[in-house]
Amino acid sequence: SYVLTQPPSVSVAPGQTARITCGGNNIGSKSVHWYQQKPGQAPVLVVYDDSDRPSGIPERFSGSNSGNTATLTISRVEAGDEADYYCQVWDSSSDHLHWVFGGGTKLTVL
Amino acid sequence: EVQLVESGGGLVQPGGSLRLSCAASGFSFSSYEVNWVRQAPGKGLEWVSYISGSGTTIYYADYVKGRFTISRDNAKNSLYLQMNSLRAEDTAVYYCARDGRGYYDSSGYYHKGGHDYWGQGTLVTVSS
Numbered sequence: 001s002y003v004l005t006q007p008p009s010v011s012v013a014p015g016q017t018a019r020i021t022c023g024g025n026n027i028g029s030k031s032v033h034w035y036q037q038k039p040g041q042a043p044v045l046v047v048y049d050d051s052d053r054p055s056g057i058p059e060r061f062s063g064s065n066s067g068n069t070a071t072l073t074i075s076r077v078e079a080g081d082e083a084d085y086y087c088q089v090w091d092s093s094s095d096h097l098h099w100v101f102g103g104g105t106k107l108t109v110l
Numbered sequence: 111e112v113q114l115v116e117s118g119g120g121l122v123q124p125g126g127s128l129r130l131s132c133a134a135s136g137f138s139f140s141s142y143e144v145n146w147v148r149q150a151p152g153k154g155l156e157w158v159s160y161i162s163g164s165g166t167t168i169y170y171a172d173y174v175k176g177r178f179t180i181s182r183d184n185a186k187n188s189l190y191l192q193m194n195s196l197r198a199e200d201t202a203v204y205y206c207a208r209d210g211r212g213y214y215d216s217s218g219y220y221h222k223g224g225h226d227y228w229g230q231g232t233l234v235t236v237s238s
Contacts, residue, residue, distance in 0.1 A: 086154065088225075
């Protein structure tokens with residue numbers, strides 16, 4: 001079964017850049033989606049297809065994907081960006097097709 | 111406005127059953143693939159099941175296969191999850207989530223769209 005590995009936590013000062021990684025075997029060949037989830041709320045899609053942003057998501061959110069690592073980058077971090085972030089891929093590498101989520105990363109704004 | 115509204119959660123004893131519903135509005139429901147995703151208290155997101163727009167293609171996570179059944183009624187714009195033989199570890203908030211549009215790349219590989227809309231979730235508690 002395909003596994004996505006995220007760091008449990010990332011801390012950054014306001015105004016700085018946060019980078020959240022998502023590791024997976026040859027993840028660069030897959031489309032990676034990223035979600036933001038604040039306490040008590042449903043997840044929100046912030047980046048899809050590696051690097052595209054849904055309407056309404058600030059340009060400060062960007063993504064990249066190559067090799068065995070995908071990265072969500074949040075520029076000029078604000079207090080309101082503090083949340084859990086999850087990466088996701090669709091695993092079609094076997095006859096058991098399924099969505100896979102990373103374990104999540106808690107972003108703390110210092 | 112796209113809306114997904116879950117219902118049917120509650121307290122159930124181990125071994126019991128529960129049926130969740132998700133009412134969709136604001137879009138052509140039958141044209142979209144949808145999923146159930148759950149989140150145990152204090153834990154991460156966990157995909158449960160997927161169903162295609164027509165309902166003919168279905169996938170399950172291993173940990174619910176044989177116990178849960180996903181279905182949809184496009185005439186009623188509704189998604190369902192029948193949960194049987196419930197266990198304590200099934201305790202979670204259950205979300206319905208719509209898949210966005212995918213695309214084929216130049217090599218013919220299909221890239222599925224992410225979950226672009228989510229419901230607010232419904233809590234299922236399995237306890238005696």
